[in-house]
Amino acid sequence: MLRPQHHLLSPPATISPSSAVSFPPLPPRVLPLRRRGAGTGTPLRGKTSSAVRASSAPGATESEVVVVVAHREVVRALASRAEARLGARLLPSAVPPDVAEFRSGGAGNAVGSLDVRRGAPGSTIDFMLQSSLHCKVPNGAIDITSLLIFLNASTDAPHFLMEIIQGSPTSIVVILDLLPRKDLGLHPEYIEKYYESTQVDKLREKIEELPQTRLYRSQSLFVRSAFSPTAILISIDCGQGGESTLEEIVYGQLATVANELLQIWLDCCADRASEMEEGERESMLKRDQIVRSKSIEVDLTSNLPRMFDPDVASRVIAEIRKAFGVEEA
C-alpha cells in the first residue's frame, strides 16, 4: 500500500474548513458513484464542478446524499478497465461483507471499502486490491483511494500501484508507479526492459509539467527506496478557490497519465511469464515479501487503527495481509 504515513497521522496543514461541504450519513453501499467518463483517457477539461460535492445517488433518500470525490471516480474507472482486460484471469471477489464495507462504529466519522480479487490459477496475477477510505477530521475530511495489481512469482514484471490521498478540496497527493521487483542497482537490464523501452518516464514528465505539482516525498526511507526511478510521487495543490482546477486536472491530465501507465503495464508486464533461474525467483520472492511486509507495517498497521475502531481495523488489516500473503510480524 505504501501509504505516506504522515498524511494520515497529521493531515496536511492546508485542509480547508468544510463549511461548504457536509458529510451526511452514507448510504448502505459506501460511496456509490456516478461514473463520468473518467479514466477513459479523454481529458475532460471543460468541467468546472467542485472536487468534493454532494449529489444524490440513485435510490438514495435525502438523508443518504453521497460525496463524490473526483479522484475516486478516476481510480475506480481505471480499476474497471483493468478488470475488463484481465477478464477471467481474476477470480471473483472473496472479501467478507464486513470488510467489503466498513465504518467506525463509535463516532461514525470514518467509512471504507475494500475489494480483493485473487488471480486465477495459471495466470500471472497474484491479486488486485481496491480500497477507499474516507475519514472526517476536525477541519474537513481525508479521502484515500488505492488500486494495486500485484503479480505472482511466474513473472518478474513490476506490480501496478496507484494511490491518491486527498486532504482538502483543493489538493491531493498522487503515488503512481510500476513497482520494481528486482534490485535495480544489480539489474540494469530490468530498468531497460520495463522502464526505458516502455518510456514510462515521459508520463512522469508530462504530469510534473503542471505548475500545480510539487514532488512528494514519503517520510519513510524504506517506502522511498521501494519505488522505481520513474515513479510519479507528487502533490497537486491548486490553492484557495482551486476546487474546479483540481477537478479538471484529476479528470484530465491525471486520468490520462494513469490510463497510459495502466495500458503500458497491461501490455508489457501483466501478460507474460518470465523465464528465471530458480535462485533468481527465490530472491525475488524474498524481496517481494519484505516490501509487502514493510509496507503494511509502515502504512496500515499504524494508520488504520487511528481511523477506525480496533476491531474494524484489525479485520480489514487481516484481509489485506491475506491478500499480500504476509503474516503478522
Added chain:
Amino acid sequence: MLRPQHHLLSPPATISPSSAVSFPPLPPRVLPLRRRGAGTGTPLRGKTSSAVRASSAPGATESEVVVVVAHREVVRALASRAEARLGARLLPSAVPPDVAEFRSGGAGNAVGSLDVRRGAPGSTIDFMLQSSLHCKVPNGAIDITSLLIFLNASTDAPHFLMEIIQGSPTSIVVILDLLPRKDLGLHPEYIEKYYESTQVDKLREKIEELPQTRLYRSQSLFVRSAFSPTAILISIDCGQGGESTLEEIVYGQLATVANELLQIWLDCCADRASEMEEGERESMLKRDQIVRSKSIEVDLTSNLPRMFDPDVASRVIAEIRKAFGVEEA
C-alpha cells in the same frame, strides 16, 4: 562518478556569456587555489565576491592568472579534511603526471586534474578519487569537481560521493550522497543503520529549504536508481546577477551540509569492517562492480572524449577504470 550525462553533452540553457570572465592559460599545476576557510563547516555568509573570478596564484606570472571556482575550493577543502582524518589509511597518490594534470592538446579549451589514492592494506578504504574538469564552451565554461571515497569488501558501508557541476556563474548542480551498497528493498536494516539512525535526511532537508534549489534528476534511470533515498540531488540557480548569492550559498550552506555529511560518513561508515556472510559479501561485490561499470559507461566514456582529445581522454579513463577496478566493456 555518476555524472549527469546531459550536462556535459548539452550545457544548461542558462549559461551566461563569459565576457566578464577570461580563461587565460593555466599555470603548470592546474588551478591552484587560494584556500578560504571553505569546508570547515563555518558558513561564510558575509562574502560578496563573484563565484568565478580571476586572481593571482602565488608564484604565477601575469599570464598565469587562475580562475577560482568557489565550489572547487569547497570540495578540495573537504578532500583535505578526509585525508587528514584517514591519514595512513590512504597510500600516496599513484597517478602518472600526465593524468594528474591534463589538457586538450588542440584547441586548448579544456583542462583537468585527477588524483587517486588507494587504501592501505588492512584498511576499509578502496580508493579516494578527486577530479576537476574545466571546459570552455561557446557561451562560457563548465566546471565539474568530484570527490569519491569508495570502501572495499571488508565493509558493507556506503561510499561517499560528491560531485558539483557548474554550467554558469550563477548556477550549479550538486550531487551528494552516501551511495548504498545493498538492495534497500531487501535490506530495511541497512536503511536503519546507515540512513535513519544517522539522520542524514535532515541535511537534505536543510539544503533543499533554500529557495534557489530545485530537485535535479539525472536522465539516466540507472544513475537515479543507484542513489540512496536521502541523496542530495539539486540544482541551485541564483538567476541573473546572482553570482555573489551563489558564492555565499556554496561557501555557506553547501559547505556546511557537505562537511556534516562527510563527518557522519567518517564516523559511521569509514571506520569499521562489517561482519558478513560470504554469500552476502559476494553479492555486494557483484553489485558494486555493476554500479561502478555502469557509472563509468554512462558518464566518463561518453563524456570525457567530448571534452578532451582522444588520447588524453583514454589515458584518464584508463586510470579511473583502474581505481574503480573495472575492465573496459
